[in-house]
Amino acid sequence: MQTLGSFVEDSWWFSTDPGQPVLDATTGEEVARLATRGLPTEAMVRFARDVGGPALRALGFQDRGALLGALGAYLSEHVDTLHDASAVAGATARDAWFDVEGGIGVLYSYASLAKRSLPEGNVLRDGEVERLDRGGRFAGRHIFVPRRGVEVQINAFNFPVWGPLEKLAPALLAGMPTIIKPASQTAPVTHRLVQLIIDSGLLPPGALQLVAGGAEDLLDHLGPQDTIAFTGSAATAELLRSHPSVRTRGTHLTVETDSLNASILGPDAVPGTNEFDLYVSQLVDELTIKAGQRCTAIRRALVPASLVGPVVEAATERLSAVTVGDPRRPDVVMGPLASLAQRAEVRARIDELARAADVVVGGDLDDVLGADPERGAFVAPTLLVARDADRDEPHRIEAFGPVATVLGYQDPQHAAKLAARGAGSLVASVVSADARVVDELVMELAPWHGRILVLDATSAPASTGHGSPLPRLLHGGPGRAGGGEELGGMRAVTRHLARTAVQGTPSVLGRIAAQWVPGAPRHLGEHPFRKPTSALQLGDAISAGPRIVTADDIAAFAALSGDHFYAHTNPEAAAANPLFGGIVAHGYLVVSLAAGLFVDPEPGPVLANYGVDNLRFLTPVRPGDALSVTLTAKEITPRAGMPYDEVRWDAEVTRDGDGAIVARYDVLTMVARTWPLEADPEESAPRG
Incomplete structure (x- = not known):
């Protein structure tokens, strides 16, 4: 009878112990044996930390997301073998669909999350920059970065494919290597899953290891950078909560247990x-x-x-x-x-x-x-x-x-x-x-x-x-259910990351978080709209103006837009308004005039403006006010598989004379990676 091997330090490992039998749930016949006596657990943890972690962190969020998508595609080609393995554990075709295709769906979901919402490197910004002095020379912000540890996932028997994958996907996306410990009853199914993942050749060495049987002293080697993700009984959860690694060494534990839904x-x-x-x-x-x-x-x-x-x-x-x-x-x-x-x-x-x-x-x-x-x-x-x-x-x-x-x-x-x-x-x-x-x-x-x-x-x-459960929504529950969180989109990713506050100059914060921060230097020179993203640098900027706003401008905009709000068209009513005290320009007129100042009209790398974020009108603009605008390259986000990237620009509209900021917002554009555009799809690959 086959003894299932564990995957240790990038190769299959077998114990000499006869192990324990695993029975077919339908026939009661022995189908495999599990044996892990002598398992080199300390070496597994060390290999994950020293080899798997650095290899994953060398990829960055975007590349790790692409890896998850590729892994989902590979497993989709082998669903039949996973269904066959699931039958041994008592699963009908319908049951296996929930487990197998559901688990693969989690991989695709996190791949999509990375493509839509995560940056290229290994720093995830958390919230906005906080100014810590009046002069703008000292600021702070929170960031998430990958932990320098390993996740040990301990799974229940009921979902031997979906269970490992729903923990593996956010861990890999966060750059954390994983050791899978499946439940004994359905270990052959998880073993087949891990075989397929290893055979795909997609994961770097050390990113994934498997314990096919008892965990031995695996948890004894965990520390404050490591995590344990557990699904199972409340009794086992209590043992884990009292383990010295969790109780005294700070290993992070997430638990999902019994639930009387x-x-x-x-x-x-x-x-x-x-x-x-x-x-x-x-x-x-x-x-x-x-x-x-x-x-x-x-x-x-x-x-x-x-x-x-x-x-x-x-x-x-x-x-x-x-x-x-x-x-x-x-x-x-x-x-x-x-x-x-x-x-x-x-x-x-x-x-x-x-x-x-x-x-x-x-x-x-x-x-x-x-x-x-x-x-x-x-x-x-x-x-x-x-x-x-x-x-x-x-x-x-x-x-x-x-x-x-x-x-x-x-x-x-x-x-x-x-x-x-x-x-x-x-x-x-x-x-x-x-x-x-x-x-x-x-x-x-x-x-x-x-x-x-x-x-x-x-x-x-x-x-x-x-x-x-859905990958984009929380899976977990309070109290008896364990108090843990699995899945949940970005929440599941950040659970595997370390959150820290960084303080320093705007330049320091911008370099670390790959985002230009107000107060950091701007680079004025060639119009940044003439630069493809391969040449564009954060901080590249243009200042333009002034543009004097006239009463005729305001009246024309009201006629063109159909926006005849009284603060723009009725002098008596506008004068009585406690916020304005007279006719003021439409906020969208201010934004339109600013665009007229910074837009380069000739064909170039900027392909499209597809949105505005965080728009705020901060100071009323009156007839006779002169406006200037400064547009600064704030953030560059790769669009994998496309010949263009997303560029976010900081737009600051000021009033000449007193320098008051009248509007501030982010302009979102699609900018070609090279110019003229490359037709060769290989040239459209995302930057590493």
Whole structure:
């Protein structure tokens, strides 16, 4: 029988120990062995820090994002082999799609985030520059930079592909190497995933390592630059929180644990409404997808007391059509649990719940399609009805399988209190078309849940569902759910970065953060609009003016734009305005006049102006005022795969005489990387 190797220091490593068996979840046959006795854990951590970290940081955010996109494309070509491996762990084709394609989707999502929102190097700006003196010679700003450590991810058994990838994507994007420790029951699936990633040749040495089996003393070698990302039981989470690396050496720990997620049916959603049907359909899906082995699955179905009967009747009818058996068969809807041990655990939790609730659907499975119900880890979809919704058991006991309890509530306030009895969950859903009920419940649920889905007939066609986390939104929850955050777009990336405050001159802050800062030197000379980005430097600027604003200009702009606001057209009313005291120029007239001063009309590298950010009108402009403008290259952001880059310009419009700033804003342009434009696509590659 094959012993799965660990990937250590850029090669496969095998223990001489016979190890522990991993069984096929359907047949009970041994499919692999796990053995890590003698694993060189200290060398793994050192290799990640000394080799993987520098190699990743040499790439920068943009290149690491492109790497994630390439990795997603490579894995997309090998989904079949991952689906085949997933069947050994009890996953149907539908289950594997959520795990495999869902995980690959996370890679694409973070690749897109990098392309849209991250800079080229390794410094991510956090907020604006803070002036620390009146003269503008001393300032400060916060920045994020990559940590100099390694992330150890410890995963649960239920998502052996999506689980590793949803942690790996933001870590790699942040420049942090990763050691993956999968759960034993589904380690063969993760092992196949890591094999594919290594075979792709896309990751630099040391960026990824694998522990196929027990972690041995791996955590003993972690320190203050390292992180642990854990998904699993609350009991294991407590052990991790008390580990010396976390408790005394400052290793950062993120935890996602048990979660008694609730779905609330609004009082308006009676039988015959779209919302009632949506609620029942979602409940049955959450019971049967991955055989209920999702940390986001519905465990508590909260419905108005008067609707308990109709909900149970409708759910029972739908569940009667659910076929259980060998996940490799196309006519099987739900496969087994991940292991026999998990089956025993779920059966025990059902017995505990039955002290306070009646089993209305479920029980022993005498027959399953294409498999032996005793050799495989099969459990029937199980629906219970609480005899008293305020009893403790349904709000304390989680059966991590195809199990949910229906609880009747008296009013929305009671429903919110019942949901909060879960002591913190990953997700809650509210299924209702009543705006008052929805608004009240969302406010009450928010402190106790990491995500809230509001589902109605309008959102349903586009909804991803109660149990589907999204890479761009937080995945985590307070209290019992662990208090951690995974996914969440930029929040997940910054979780792997170190935040620090830098103080110094505007020039220092600008160099470090690759952004020109007001107060830093400007370089006046050749018009910067004549420079492609390959020649443009931050601080390149043009000053132009003056342009005297006349009463005729203001009247003409009002006529042309149709903006006849009284402060621009009615002298008596404008004089009575406490902010102006007379006719003033339109703010957009000021911006237009400024553009007329700095724009170079001849064809050149500036291809398009596509927006203005942070526009503020700071001082009124009156007839007779003379305006000047200074335009400074502030930031250059590469556009990967395009022959042009984004250039952000600082525009400052001042009034001659007293030097008052009348307007300030950022002008966004697309500027050719070379001029004339290169036709060769290789010449359009992003700068490294």
